[in-house]
Amino acid sequence: MRHGIHPEYRTVVFRDTASGATYRTRSTVSTDQTIDLDGETLPVVNVEISAASHPFWTGNQRVLDTAGRVERFHQRYGSIARPARKQG
Template sequence: MKQGIHPDYHEVVFMDSATGYKFLSGSTKTSEETVEWEDGKTYPLIRVEISSDSHPFYTGKQKFTQADGRVDRFNKKYGFTN
């Protein structure tokens, strides 16, 4: 590896914003926010929107989005029927 061109690789804690699940991993990302981990050390905290704890592929729970289109949603919202 060429010296001086790569970002610093260190340990950080990732936290799933949806479930609060935390895990320690190596990353080049950093954060001003920190958290104390189970080993008593303080690590940067990176908040993520989805992880294996909340992703439907891993949990087996699928969220279904609304299948009808814009016109149907408008009609439902304003009480129009066909």
């Protein structure tokens, strides 16, 4: 490999903001934040969701009240009739 053209490949920590779980891995991602983990100061990247908090992996799925949302939309804006599509 040519020197000076590739990003630095280093050990980083990904932290799930939803569950607080941390994952130590190697990556080229850059960040200014650091964390002290196991006696080492490592760069940390905050992620919103990971396997520790994703509903598919945890089995905790949230049910959304989509029917209520649709009803509120129709109450606010009424039902808007669409023009008929031409066939042919």
